[in-house]
Amino acid sequence: MPIQWFPGHMVAARKKSAEVMASTDVVIEVLDARLPMASSNPMIDELRRHRQRPCLKLLNKIDLADPHATKQWLDYFNAQPGVKAVGISAKKPGDVAKIPNLCQSLAPHRSDGIKPLRMMIMGIPNVGKSTLMNTLLKRRVAAVGDEPAVTKSVQSLEINSRMTLTDTPGMMWPKIEHDSDGFMLAAAHAIGRNAVIEEEVGAFLGEILLARYPKLITARYGCATEGMDGIGVVEAVARKRNCRMSGKGRSQELDLEKAAMILLTDFRDGILGRISLETPETRAAMLAAAKSAGAAPKDTADEADASED
Numbered sequence: 001m002p003i004q005w006f007p008g009h010m011v012a013a014r015k016k017s018a019e020v021m022a023s024t025d026v027v028i029e030v031l032d033a034r035l036p037m038a039s040s041n042p043m044i045d046e047l048r049r050h051r052q053r054p055c056l057k058l059l060n061k062i063d064l065a066d067p068h069a070t071k072q073w074l075d076y077f078n079a080q081p082g083v084k085a086v087g088i089s090a091k092k093p094g095d096v097a098k099i100p101n102l103c104q105s106l107a108p109h110r111s112d113g114i115k116p117l118r119m120m121i122m123g124i125p126n127v128g129k130s131t132l133m134n135t136l137l138k139r140r141v142a143a144v145g146d147e148p149a150v151t152k153s154v155q156s157l158e159i160n161s162r163m164t165l166t167d168t169p170g171m172m173w174p175k176i177e178h179d180s181d182g183f184m185l186a187a188a189h190a191i192g193r194n195a196v197i198e199e200e201v202g203a204f205l206g207e208i209l210l211a212r213y214p215k216l217i218t219a220r221y222g223c224a225t226e227g228m229d230g231i232g233v234v235e236a237v238a239r240k241r242n243c244r245m246s247g248k249g250r251s252q253e254l255d256l257e258k259a260a261m262i263l264l265t266d267f268r269d270g271i272l273g274r275i276s277l278e279t280p281e282t283r284a285a286m287l288a289a290a291k292s293a294g295a296a297p298k299d300t301a302d303e304a305d306a307s308e309d
Contacts, residue, residue: 003176003179003182003183003185003186003191003195003196014043014171016154016168017044017047017120017122017154017168017171018047020120020154020166020168021047021048021051021053021120022051023118024051024053024118024119024120024166025053025054025103025106025107025110025117025118025119026053026054026055026056026103026106026107026117026118026119026120027044027048027053027054027055027056027119027120027122028055028056028058028099028103028119028120028121028122029041029044029055029056029057029058029122029123030058030060030090030121030122030123030127030128030129030132031057031058031059031060031123031127032059032060032061032124032127032128032188032190033059033060033061033062033064033065033070033073033087033276034061034064034065034066034188034275034276034277035184035185035187035188035276035277035278036057036059036073036077036278037073037278037283038180038181038184038185038277038278039123039124039127039184039185039188039190040057041122041123041124041171041172041173042173043171043173044122044123044171053082054082054083054084054106054107055082055083055084055106056083056084056085056086056099056102056103056106057077057083057084057085057086058085058086058087058088058090058099058132059073059074059085059086059087059088060088060089060090060127060128060132061089061090061128062087062088062089063089063270063274064270064274064275065087065274065275065276066274066275066276067274069276069278069279070087070276072279072280072281073085073279073280074086074087076280082106084102084105084106086098086102088132090128090131090132090135091131091135092135093135093138096132096135096136097136099132099136100117100119100136100159100163103117103119103163104117113162116158116161116162116163116164117162117163117164118163118164118166119163119164119165119166120165120166120168121133121165121166121167121168122168122171123170123171124170124171124172124185124190125169125170125171125172125190125191126170126188126189126190127170127190129167129168129170130167133157133165133167136159136165137157137159137165141155141157141167154166154167154168154169155167170190172190172191177290178286178290180204180286183200183201183204183205184204184277184278186201186204187201187204187205187264187267187268187277188268188277189264189268198257198260198261198264199231199234199256199257199260201260201264202230202233202234202237202256202259202260202261202263202264203229203230203231203233203234203260204230205230205233205263205264205267205277206228206229206230206231206232206233206234206263207229207230207233208275208277209233209272209275210225210228210229210230210233212275213272213273213275216272216273216275217233217236217272219273220266220271220272220273221236221237221240221241222240223236223239223240231256233263234256234259234260234263235254235256235259237259237260237262237263238254238255238256238258238259239254241258241259241262243255243256243258243259243262
């Protein structure tokens with residue numbers, strides 16, 4: 001089942017973000033390092049290109065992502081005009097402390113001390129923006145929660161006399177073009193649980209693990225992976241963790257929803273290991289398949305626009 005999630009408050013968030021961007025010097029877009037392109041909101045790119053604003057792309061949660069894939073993504077983004085990309089962990093003060101100077105390098109005209117450097121932080125829900133804000137300001141200025149869309153309002157804060165930072169709510173886009181993007185976002189918990197079926201998301205994650213990280217399945221759950229498919233991974237987790245349905249006469253039935261949540265939680269918390277759900281190569285293959293099937297990939301317009309920056 002395709003996954004879509006666009007709560008009503010995000011319509012207002014987009015309108016307010018467009019207004020704030022008019023007086024912004026640098027856009028800071030926070031991405032999930034495990035799925036950098038799937039977690040990049042095309043509306044953010046559209047808004048910043050319209051205003052011709054440079055962008056600092058922060059690949060957050062690099063401690064959970066595959067280091068080799070992260071390097072590929074950093075090279076990919078850093079090749080784009082007007083873009084600087086770095087990998088960080090928003091929980092590490094040393095990583096976050098670099099952000100103001102990186103933004104300053106993207107807006108050298110704000111180094112004269114006449115007007116402050118105005119930065120705007122954007123990204124999809126649950127990608128780590130609030131944690132980043134709290135680490136950067138060294139105090140709790142934004143609510144942090146395990147569920148997507150905790151932040152619902154815009155707030156501007158002064159970092160120092162020369163720099164201001166505006167925080168915006170996590171913002172999705174009205175239609176997720178590619179099914180795989182929806183499943184990656186759901187696997188990373190960027191989409192509310194009311195919009196997904198855990199067994200399907202777990203099976204999707206299982207397919208990626210089988211294709212790229214089969215040894216991590218064996219190491220964590222003690223099962224051989226030969227001949228498995230995605231749902232087979234969820235079933236294996238259910239057997240290994242004794243996930244059974246409750247109720248008379250149902251004790252032998254596997255509880256696949258519970259097993260899928262165990263698998264997803266192990267991925268989200270990094271217990272399985274350092275995993276990336278996409279690479280530039282797998283992304284290109286997915287877009288090529290979508291194009292041949294007659295779909296309009298969300299990246300195509302972005303790349304065409306980038307050549308005009």
